[in-house]
Amino acid sequence: MKTEGLTARLNSAGLLRTQGLIGGKWTDAYDGKTIQVLNPATGEVVADVPCMGGKETNDAISSAHDAFYSWSNLTCTERSKHLRTWYNLLISHKEELGQLITLEQGKPLKEAIGEVNYGASFIEFFAEEAKRVYGDIIPATLGDRRLLVLKQPVGVVGAITPWNFPLAMITRKVGPALACGCTVVIKPSELTPLTALAAAELALQAGIPPGVLNVVMGNAPDIGNALLASSQVRKITFTGSTAVGKKLMEGAAGTVKRVSLELGGNAPCIIFDDADLDVAVKGSLAAKFRNSGQTCVCANRLIVQEGIYDKFAEAFSKAVQNLQVGDGFSEGVVQGPLINESAVQKVESFVQDAISKGAKVLLGGKRHSLGMTFYEPTVIGDVKSEMILSREEVFGPVAPLMRFKTEEEAISIANNTNAGLAAYIFTNNIQRSWRVTEALEYGLVGVNEGLISTEVAPFGGVKQSGIGREGSKYGMDEYLELKYVCLGDMNRK
């Protein structure tokens, strides 16, 4: 389907919003500057959106600050109802939102609609959790005292999100923030702002009051600096690269803001000799090639025991060969384009480095004949720890295979990184599955399973993969302050 025809349909459905949202008003950049949003599969311009900066961000912060008092003073039931209505609207527009995701991000339409379901699930889950923000009563150490703990919203939240999940990375933050009574200023990636804007339009339709949810996009450092400098912003929540996360953490120190960081990974996927081969192939394929390898939990190193290495390499390569590459709107496609040219160049340089150091291309290893930013699904054998492929996130459809002998060696290879987000193991030995899970320095572990993300479980990394957790009941804590209250003189009659 042509980009133009699709955008016309989305426009008539009211879901092609091309302005920022400040205090409930759709707003252009104050100097009129715009940036183009491109379809990565075709290079066509999907839309122009405002290139905003510090001034617009400061106004968005003021709006969020003004809205905080009334939003946080609604009852939990009222906030829950608003979120539930938003969830219903997201689900009833999942086809259009999926189309927007495919248009600006490139993932296959079926996968994009899957992201809408996943993204919306955070709004549903936190609509329910809004009613469960329990405090505590602590046994007093003095007879005339009563000790209580209240949980209260942090305040205005700045939420900065990446392009690889244009909806879900936003809802995973905004769902709990709004449920707790916080208000937000969202900064989506300039590469994929349209899904965020459509979701914001549906939030307005859901009756979420003006100013509770604001969206600015454009000059990332200017917007980031305004959020960091403002003493009205009490929390920064960020998903993206470790490099930018470190800058934000440093910047947040100036006003001592709370910080949650969901950063890059370098996920090991360990396949033991005793694994079920079919389960291991299916699971590692899903863990590696989802979103064309552009997720933070994508298996970045397939660490395979020597007894199963050859059989696995053959079966896995066969499965990878069957992955159909193309425009995400074409029937049967499961691998879309990479997000842009620099992403392809990064993949090429990692593969080149591995080949120059002795790795073997078992499948693919080059740009796809479709051109643009399409890259062939690739399997590289005999990858070693000195190669960049095993040390940094490739963020593309390249599966590096590494060989190991013993369980201890596998754990040591897996933990030999600054990252600590997701890890996967495939084994039929239950004792080993526990032992290795406990030894892995990671925030998430999939055992005999490659797709593990869900709204009901805590998502987040250790080491330099981040701070804090998103999703699940633990995700609420990121947006709540504890207030200890001591009631004295309680024995007076």
Ligand code: NAP
């Ligand atoms: P990125 O370059 O760090 O960008 C993420 C967001 O930060 C974008 O909105 C970007 O804006 C913004 N940004 C960039 N520089 C900034 C600055 N100086 N101040 C404030 N904001 C700034 O990361 P990405 O390339 O979009 O995403 C890929 C990375 O995200 C990978 O490392 C991946 O592992 C990680 N990721 C982690 C998780 C997780 O849950 N742990 C989930 C998904 C992705 P612009 O795009 O407009 O420049």
